[in-house]
Amino acid sequence: MSLSKSDIKLIKSLHQKKFRNEYRQFIVEGEKCVNELLHSDYEIIHLYHTHEWENKSNNIQKTPVSINELQRLSTLNTANKVLALVKQKDTTFIKYVDEKISLCLYDIKDPGNLGTIIRVADWFGIKNIYLSENSVEVYNPKCVQASMGSLFRVNCRYGAVENIFSDAKKNQSKVVAATLEGINLYQYRKPEKTLLVMGSESHGLSPDILNLCDEQITIPSYGQAESLNVAIATGIICAEWMKG
């Protein structure tokens, strides 16, 4: 079996959001990410790999390709051994899952930030991330890459934040927003169950959204930067929440 023109066309189309949405498929690249994928419950449609790739998959359809062919399919500057064609999961918000802490991301636009936040969640054992409908999609290749395989373990759901918040509150979770004018993170008494809300890179959280939140917290600053990167702020708050 070798690489056909229609394979190339399909995979290259998945570099674009439009076709990812249409086909409900996405691509995963590189040894590390594909190995994590193989241990997940995602459905792999096909693998394209160079002879260098150490095959750890059984009954999955595969096509061996040259490094030049792989580069043609790749979204990376330097293609890395293997590329998987994968079925998307349904990411529609249905119901809030009760946990010690979950994340809600409001209009996050940078796929690298989203992937990094998913990796943070996975490090701290946070299982659920809720996203506003205008947030960047989790199946964006840059997000998949930045998550370093954590995407396959963290449940990501998109919905109207009003619904997510009210569902969280019904589940006795406090809706806590990270802002620049909240209670000092280290003086704040953490609730038993929290939905931590992080705002967009450029606009943070609007007054309307903040009105729906129960409380606001802030990471104290000792310097002059106007703000922290959203993934950094998420990491710092999650670390403080999880340490006990």
Added chain:
Amino acid sequence: MSLSKSDIKLIKSLHQKKFRNEYRQFIVEGEKCVNELLHSDYEIIHLYHTHEWENKSNNIQKTPVSINELQRLSTLNTANKVLALVKQKDTTFIKYVDEKISLCLYDIKDPGNLGTIIRVADWFGIKNIYLSENSVEVYNPKCVQASMGSLFRVNCRYGAVENIFSDAKKNQSKVVAATLEGINLYQYRKPEKTLLVMGSESHGLSPDILNLCDEQITIPSYGQAESLNVAIATGIICAEWMKG
């Protein structure tokens, strides 16, 4: 005064490391970053701006340009009102400056990570970052962009880590490495003065480097991700160090 071919050639050459090194100049883009630059002690050689830009500079040479001209000069997908041509500062490590906490970055390769770490340092009032000689350069446009202007307030110096470590120790600083097998960050008794060492994205810190460090600390994990992004880890540790 209008945009000349030689202006375009010079500025486009500064998209590349080779010419940044040769000319000892770099570019700063966008309203936010240029405004921070104007408040810094960096020497601005020239400003290129569209009519939209609200001029806050006095005796600096400027050229008004069209948005299309600005886009030709830009490293961004969407050029943003203004671009500055700036003199680099000398970034050679000379001596260790005594502070409560400083950062040492070992072979960091991703300019976005470096810029984000500089922003973290600035948020927490950390004044000095030392970098191994093989680390990415601070004047890389992606680093400048990710630092969101913090680059102009944080002192970055490149040198041999052996020299940086020994100089830090002479100044009674403990050299503390962030690794995956150190003391739990929250159980660790923080020294009075610390040089915090962060390893590269792909290889962390080599045994040789670790041998030169006094201690190792780790951010406790509660999930399954193999590691945290280096900028996230830096943020979490700095937050814990600074909170008192």
